[in-house]
Amino acid sequence: MDLSFYRGKRVFLTGHTGFKGSWMCRVLALAGADVTGYSLPAPTDPNLFSLAGLEGHIHSVTGDVRDRDALQKAFDEARPEVVLHLAAQPLVRMAYVCPAETYETNVMGTVNLLECVRTAKSPVQSVVNITTDKVYLNREWCWGYREDDPLDGYDPYSNSKSCSDLVTHSYCSSFFDKEGLPVSTARAGNVIGGGDFARDRIIPDCVRAAVDKRPIVVRNPHSTRPYQHVLEPVIAYLLLAACQAQEPGLAGWYNVGPDDCDCVTTGELVNLFCSAWGEGLTWENHAEKNAPHEANFLKLDCSKIKSTLGWSPRWHISDAIAKTVEWTKVWQSGGSVPAVMDKQIQEYLGGHRA
Numbered sequence: 382m383d384l385s386f387y388r389g390k391r392v393f394l395t396g397h398t399g400f401k402g403s404w405m406c407r408v409l410a411l412a413g414a415d416v417t418g419y420s421l422p423a424p425t426d427p428n429l430f431s432l433a434g435l436e437g438h439i440h441s442v443t444g445d446v447r448d449r450d451a452l453q454k455a456f457d458e459a460r461p462e463v464v465l466h467l468a469a470q471p472l473v474r475m476a477y478v479c480p481a482e483t484y485e486t487n488v489m490g491t492v493n494l495l496e497c498v499r500t501a502k503s504p505v506q507s508v509v510n511i512t513t514d515k516v517y518l519n520r521e522w523c524w525g526y527r528e529d530d531p532l533d534g535y536d537p538y539s540n541s542k543s544c545s546d547l548v549t550h551s552y553c554s555s556f557f558d559k560e561g562l563p564v565s566t567a568r569a570g571n572v573i574g575g576g577d578f579a580r581d582r583i584i585p586d587c588v589r590a591a592v593d594k595r596p597i598v599v600r601n602p603h604s605t606r607p608y609q610h611v612l613e614p615v616i617a618y619l620l621l622a623a624c625q626a627q628e629p630g631l632a633g634w635y636n637v638g639p640d641d642c643d644c645v646t647t648g649e650l651v652n653l654f655c656s657a658w659g660e661g662l663t664w665e666n667h668a669e670k671n672a673p674h675e676a677n678f679l680k681l682d683c684s685k686i687k688s689t690l691g692w693s694p695r696w697h698i699s700d701a702i703a704k705t706v707e708w709t710k711v712w713q714s715g716g717s718v719p720a721v722m723d724k725q726i727q728e729y730l731g732g733h734r735a
Contacts, residue, residue, distance in 0.1 A: 429576030570607030575708020
């Protein structure tokens with residue numbers, strides 16, 4: 382992946398203080414991009430955005446994507462050439478607790494961002510809206526979902542992302558296609574990596590247990606997910622945005638996920654984490670009887686992005702776990718988080734499949 386396209390490019394990134402957004406900022410900073418981030422404050426303490434040493438490397442604006450006026454002001458001041466929309470309420474369980482807020486953020490936040498693009502005072506070259514693999518009507522089958530499968534997420538989070546995807550389709554049909562502006566959505570599988578401190582995610586739960594020297598509690602050990610290191614989709618999004626800016630006909634809807642060999646159950650994932658961490662770390666099965674509904678089996682067919690853009694995963698799930706443990710132990714020991722992030726980014730960009 383050659384990131385030279387981004388040198389000097391004005392990039393507007395929503396959700397930049399989140400887990401995936403912080404990794405994106407670090408990659409773009411290394412690429413020499415002129416980044417404006419727009420987001421709520423980082424949601425956890427500790428948080429990756431603060432640890433990543435991004436102050437002075439990007440222009441960070443605190444704001445809510447539900448606040449159209451504030452978003453418009455930041456967007457107009459940034460005059461972006463590339464727009465990446467990551468801002469979201471990203472947690473399935475939180476969406477059950479706060480469904481209205483989830484829809485407001487994930488649906489109207491997308492509308493507000495696309496309105497900024499539609500009314501932009503300076504030309505935008507490329508837009509990518511990041512949704513999720515959970516946008517599809519989940520039939521619990523063993524085949525990977527393809528981009529033309531029906532969108533109908535079950536729970537409020539998944540459904541709000543289906544709506545975000547459909548909103549993007551409508552804006553393309555109604556406005557952007559006529560203007561020749563390339564706009565895509567990218568649907569990524571579950572991401573793991575150093576610096577994720579969110580609640581109700583398996584790797585952060587593993588990290589907290591490991592640091593506290595207690596067994597990991599696993600609530601859905603038999604669920605299969607397309608787990609991948611966070612750099613896989615981050616680089617795929619940047620590749621997509623760059624390619625469609627240069628060849629608008631490439632815009633569309635893209636799945637981003639691991640190969641079938643790296644789609645594992647949560648129990649298998651935790652076994653890999655325990656092995657990589659060492660120190661006798663173990664886990665316990667605490668499956669919940671009346672837990673909120675979550676998909677049990679979910680895989681993506683990523684043939685389109687492979688054949689169209691030439692992207693393919695570079696790290697197997699065991700590599701992703703090893704990189705996550707490496708990052709965590711650097712952080713835990715008081716080492717340089719920016720240095721280990723830059724090291725892993727360079728390894729990814731310069732590396733090949735293990």
